[in-house]
Amino acid sequence: MANNSPARQTAVFLVRKAVSSVITLIGLSMFVFLMVKLIPGDEARVAAGENATPAQVEAVRKSLGLDQPFFVQLLQFFGRLLHGDLGTSITTHQSVLQGIEQVMPQTIELVVLAIIIIISVVTPLATLSALRRDGATDVAIKLFVILSAAMPTFWLALLLQYLLGTQIGIVPISGRLSRQFNIPTQTGAVVVDSLLAGNPLAAWDGLQHLIVPAIVLALPFGAQLYRILRAELIQVLSREHLTVARAKGVPQRQLVWRHVLPNSIGPGITLVGIQFGAMTGAAVLVEGVFGLVGVGSYLTNAVAQKDTFAVLGGVLVIGVLVVVSNYVVDVLQLIRDPRLRAGQLG
Amino acid sequence: MNTIMTALPEQTDTRPEVDALLSVRNLTIDAGTKPDPIRLVQDFSLDMFPGDRVALVGESGSGKSVTARSIMRLDPDFRLSGSVRFQGQDLLKLSDRQMVRVRGHKIGMVFQDPMGALNPLITIGEQVMEPLRIAGVSRSEAERRAKDVLDELGVVNAAARMKAYPHEFSGGMRQRVVLAMALISNPSLIIADEPTTALDVRVQEQVLTLMDKVSKERGLAVLLITHDLGTVAGFTDRVAVMYSGRKVDEATVDNLFEHPAHPYTQGLLQAVPRIDQTVPRLLTIAGAPPHPAARPAGCAFNPRCPKAFDLCRQEVPELRPAPGGGVVACHHYPEAEAEAEAEAGEEQGA
Ligand SMILES: Nc1ncnc2c1ncn2[C@@H]1O[C@H](COP(=O)(O)OP(=O)(O)OP(=O)(O)O)[C@@H](O)[C@H]1O
Ligand code: SF4
Ligand SMILES: [Mg+2]
Numbered sequence A: 001m002a003n004n005s006p007a008r009q010t011a012v013f014l015v016r017k018a019v020s021s022v023i024t025l026i027g028l029s030m031f032v033f034l035m036v037k038l039i040p041g042d043e044a045r046v047a048a049g050e051n052a053t054p055a056q057v058e059a060v061r062k063s064l065g066l067d068q069p070f071f072v073q074l075l076q077f078f079g080r081l082l083h084g085d086l087g088t089s090i091t092t093h094q095s096v097l098q099g100i101e102q103v104m105p106q107t108i109e110l111v112v113l114a115i116i117i118i119i120s121v122v123t124p125l126a127t128l129s130a131l132r133r134d135g136a137t138d139v140a141i142k143l144f145v146i147l148s149a150a151m152p153t154f155w156l157a158l159l160l161q162y163l164l165g166t167q168i169g170i171v172p173i174s175g176r177l178s179r180q181f182n183i184p185t186q187t188g189a190v191v192v193d194s195l196l197a198g199n200p201l202a203a204w205d206g207l208q209h210l211i212v213p214a215i216v217l218a219l220p221f222g223a224q225l226y227r228i229l230r231a232e233l234i235q236v237l238s239r240e241h242l243t244v245a246r247a248k249g250v251p252q253r254q255l256v257w258r259h260v261l262p263n264s265i266g267p268g269i270t271l272v273g274i275q276f277g278a279m280t281g282a283a284v285l286v287e288g289v290f291g292l293v294g295v296g297s298y299l300t301n302a303v304a305q306k307d308t309f310a311v312l313g314g315v316l317v318i319g320v321l322v323v324v325s326n327y328v329v330d331v332l333q334l335i336r337d338p339r340l341r342a343g344q345l346g
Numbered sequence B: 001m002n003t004i005m006t007a008l009p010e011q012t013d014t015r016p017e018v019d020a021l022l023s024v025r026n027l028t029i030d031a032g033t034k035p036d037p038i039r040l041v042q043d044f045s046l047d048m049f050p051g052d053r054v055a056l057v058g059e060s061g062s063g064k065s066v067t068a069r070s071i072m073r074l075d076p077d078f079r080l081s082g083s084v085r086f087q088g089q090d091l092l093k094l095s096d097r098q099m100v101r102v103r104g105h106k107i108g109m110v111f112q113d114p115m116g117a118l119n120p121l122i123t124i125g126e127q128v129m130e131p132l133r134i135a136g137v138s139r140s141e142a143e144r145r146a147k148d149v150l151d152e153l154g155v156v157n158a159a160a161r162m163k164a165y166p167h168e169f170s171g172g173m174r175q176r177v178v179l180a181m182a183l184i185s186n187p188s189l190i191i192a193d194e195p196t197t198a199l200d201v202r203v204q205e206q207v208l209t210l211m212d213k214v215s216k217e218r219g220l221a222v223l224l225i226t227h228d229l230g231t232v233a234g235f236t237d238r239v240a241v242m243y244s245g246r247k248v249d250e251a252t253v254d255n256l257f258e259h260p261a262h263p264y265t266q267g268l269l270q271a272v273p274r275i276d277q278t279v280p281r282l283l284t285i286a287g288a289p290p291h292p293a294a295r296p297a298g299c300a301f302n303p304r305c306p307k308a309f310d311l312c313r314q315e316v317p318e319l320r321p322a323p324g325g326g327v328v329a330c331h332h333y334p335e336a337e338a339e340a341e342a343e344a345g346e347e348q349g350a
Helices: A006-038 A043-048 A054-063 A070-082 A096-131 A136-150 A153-167 A190-196 A200-237 A240-247 A252-264 A266-290 A295-304 A308-336 B064-071 B096-102 B124-134 B139-152 B171-183 B201-218 B229-235 B253-258 B263-271 B279-283 B335-349
Strands: B022-031 B038-048 B053-057 B079-086 B107-110 B189-193 B221-225 B238-243 B246-252
Touching (some): A006 A070, A096 A190, A096 A266, A096 A308, A136 A200, A153 A266, A190 A200, A200 A252, A240 B171, B022 B064, B038 B064, B038 B246, B064 B189, B139 B171, B189 B201, B201 B221, B201 B229, B221 B229, B238 B253, B238 B263
Parallel strands (some): B053 B221, B107 B189
Antiparallel strands (some): B022 B038, B022 B079
């Protein structure tokens, strides 16, 4: 009995997921390492610079351990990773980790805002759709979702920029923060730093800069969430326990909040977890249009300049984000469903 | 042939209608889209008095569940007409908001599938307490009453079990929880739609015995839906038989078993599995009931009825007083004879 207690099952589940996360990360790192090795060209020469003499190249090769056998290099690569060393950018000669640290928080800020928008808009829309299934409201919402998802991101970005920024002038056209504000960097995320600095006006300004890019980023992903949530809601709405709940006098509002939504958001949570990684990638385009710095711009530059270490570092960091968000998803599902805690599902 | 008996004092229909707890009149239920709706139930009437135990029987698809759910107005897609008076109030005329206050609080309902009846994400205690919490009862009071009702229903160690989740309960235990949810607000009527069908035989017996005991102790009226006449005998006083969306027969249990009036009821009785009978008797009613969208003309039972004659294929038989008491819808019982009997009954009753 004691061996099957929910607390124990939960712990086992969490440890199991953590182990698989670590294995995923190791796999990803090895993949990244192989990429470095498989990309044609001499790393030592790249690292030493265009004008280095053969002697200098050999010196760099020795100092980077590139003269060692493959497996030793692999181990050394992992050793460096453990110390947070992702190598040095050949263009900026700055450590890749530091470079990414400067841009990552801003991308995360954008993606998190987009996710907040998605969840708070899609949940009521999907619920209304499912409750009025095939009715006029449902059809109208579906149409709206299809249209907004069908618009090409780039075009939509420009359209919103023009309408809201230029024509109506309610939001800034581009950039991250208006000039008059000077906020010390702590986390790297502008809105968060403004709040930490005790400057709500700056936070509001930062949010205004971010809102249109976040909406643009959110739309196609929001459409995905809408579809999966509506389908699951319709499925849950037909379940017997809802009839039973209605028969015991649960009013409609409470029925939806207590018995329908919590039972329907499982697949949605998993989807948003997956979207988190995908949005980090999709942010590239949005950041470009709106003149924002972020992982997107960092990676684009790195690719353009053939800055191998920077590209691979960026990929690895995004990989870590994906793995972490998957872990968060697993924990959320565990909180939601007691059957998972008891080890009955999954 | 039946000999005409005395005025049958147990004939419930002689009680004044105003005292009825539940009085369903000509309940007609349509489903499907407007241009060509499907009539699921036609002119269903039934009276239940406080403490009554009535069985609603019939083969699968005869409309028992649809009728029960419509008394509670559980299917917003159905179009209902007629009247469903409960404690003098026509439920069909209530607003949705008013109806919410009837469900669970005045009429409790128990369903067939206890595995799907509970919300898997919420603890048993929360679910049993929910009707009370909606009614504004304090948490501690609701907890106490939930524990009491679970105790009453034989859930061992109720206080601790209230913190458990549905997946930790067996089918029989879940059905007790569903029953507890239906009982906790002290309703005066319980509608139980095949509450034991999904349980294994030994547990069926337990749950039925429990329902019997609790409803007697509380003076509850029970409408028990089943397609098993075997369960009816021990549990109920009166039986209404449905066939293809209509009530075709109603009688006290004793009369029904001794002198079933309707040919369909006679068939059903022969279909009750009995240890002392050989297998072929289970197959007495050959064929299957018609689909609600494709009923035969006249009496819906005529293609399967051994006693059918010409009139059966032309006219739908009305419900009339049956020779053995109760009512029956069958051309086999001619109007004149039935009316004469009814008059005789009234005179003797007066
Ligand atoms: N929502 C609906 N729309 C259309 N037809 C329905 C609907 N629900 C039930 N029916 C039909 O109504 C008829 C009566 O169904 P009902 O569930 O009341 O039968 P039942 O007597 O309870 O049978 P069982 O013993 O199998 O439970 C069936 O033919 C069924 O297909
Ligand atoms: S009306 Fe005719 S077909 Fe119908 S049950 Fe009576 S005898 Fe049979
Ligand atoms: Mg049924």
